[in-house]
Amino acid sequence: MESFLIPILAGLFIFILIKLISIFRGRRQPLDIVSDVANAAQRSLLPKEVAGLEEKMWYEEELAFLFKLNEKISLALGKSTIAAHLVEEVQRFMNTTTCVLFLVDENTGDLRVEAASGANAKSLKDFFLLKGEGITGKVLSSKEPLLVNDLKKNSYYESINQEQYLGNVFVSVPLLIKGLPIGALNVAAKKTAALFTSRDEELLLNVARMGAVAFQNSRLQEQIQADYLKTMTTLAVILDARDPYTKRHSENVTRYSVAIAKEMGFSPAEVEMIRRAGLLHDIGKIGIRDDVLLKPGKLTPEEFEQIKVHPVKGQEIVSSLPFLKGVAGLVRHHHERYDGKGYPDGKSGEDIELGSRIMAVSDSFDAMTTDRPYRKRLLFKEAVAELIRCKASQFDPKVVDNFIAILENNPKIAE
Numbered sequence: 001m002e003s004f005l006i007p008i009l010a011g012l013f014i015f016i017l018i019k020l021i022s023i024f025r026g027r028r029q030p031l032d033i034v035s036d037v038a039n040a041a042q043r044s045l046l047p048k049e050v051a052g053l054e055e056k057m058w059y060e061e062e063l064a065f066l067f068k069l070n071e072k073i074s075l076a077l078g079k080s081t082i083a084a085h086l087v088e089e090v091q092r093f094m095n096t097t098t099c100v101l102f103l104v105d106e107n108t109g110d111l112r113v114e115a116a117s118g119a120n121a122k123s124l125k126d127f128f129l130l131k132g133e134g135i136t137g138k139v140l141s142s143k144e145p146l147l148v149n150d151l152k153k154n155s156y157y158e159s160i161n162q163e164q165y166l167g168n169v170f171v172s173v174p175l176l177i178k179g180l181p182i183g184a185l186n187v188a189a190k191k192t193a194a195l196f197t198s199r200d201e202e203l204l205l206n207v208a209r210m211g212a213v214a215f216q217n218s219r220l221q222e223q224i225q226a227d228y229l230k231t232m233t234t235l236a237v238i239l240d241a242r243d244p245y246t247k248r249h250s251e252n253v254t255r256y257s258v259a260i261a262k263e264m265g266f267s268p269a270e271v272e273m274i275r276r277a278g279l280l281h282d283i284g285k286i287g288i289r290d291d292v293l294l295k296p297g298k299l300t301p302e303e304f305e306q307i308k309v310h311p312v313k314g315q316e317i318v319s320s321l322p323f324l325k326g327v328a329g330l331v332r333h334h335h336e337r338y339d340g341k342g343y344p345d346g347k348s349g350e351d352i353e354l355g356s357r358i359m360a361v362s363d364s365f366d367a368m369t370t371d372r373p374y375r376k377r378l379l380f381k382e383a384v385a386e387l388i389r390c391k392a393s394q395f396d397p398k399v400v401d402n403f404i405a406i407l408e409n410n411p412k413i414a415e
């Protein structure tokens, strides 16, 4: 035992002595010695432990990225927004030159670029592949990811390649829902020129899994909304049918209102709101008794008071559905007048939502150009003259001008 201890203690003593001498000579600082020890410790850890630490840090970074991305796409509305988030975030995190997301066309099975980010994003806007075509088509039919670090060495994939943006180095992964392909996520070469690894492929597969779920949820949401809207539109049609004189009224008001909104430069989302509001604008009449709603003669003041409630009732019905909240105000104010003499709130001028001002013109034009039990319909020219006469009193002059321009260019819209 002693034979072991003596040389070790002697060695330790000499080591400390040398270090102390170097400190006192001013060549070395005490902290340098600590640093020496740390370096020695690190050297002794290499390569296994340090590699393990790097791996751990990478997984933590990757996990944080996936959590953040999942949060972002879960809150996104519509497939275009989900797709845009996916390609932008993946391209940035993986530092690739390009990232492209394809979605399968449900009717044809073709692959269309839903979103692209990076160097070739603009040129890829209208890019598509027929079902099963090209490298991405092959990935979808095999339902397996594909990692290629040198396409030139792979004659088969090189021969079927139609996607120039992929270059020589890329990864392509399928988006699957219950085993069925709904799209593909592709990344082309890293900006650092580093090759792709199985870790990159695994990360992309995780993104693809999350993306597929987000697209599926978005589709279900759209389907539910479309079904609700269909039910409510059917109700509106039934309502119109109660009165033979107002048959197709909601449909006509919608057609005119959408045309005016487009003419006035509304965005597609705003036009969609107008379309929904047009279809449902009189839904509140559902609570009005037949003997009042269908009365052929002049209404008494009490009966008219009952009619005047329908925009408020309509607003209540419509606002019960979250996706129709933006429509509720338009429904409430479709009988307001520009001069403030309308109902239910007596709003005036630009205080009335533009969508409601549009519907007021469409509503009156359809009423004027259809027969009523107490009067014949006005001729087309007479109805237009009436719109002009009521500019600035009953109607917003800008809306009337736009509608008249539509009627002049396309008189068939009023048939």
Ligand SMILES: [Fe+2]
Residues within 6 Å of the ligand: 281, 282, 310, 334, 335
């Ligand atoms: Fe109405």
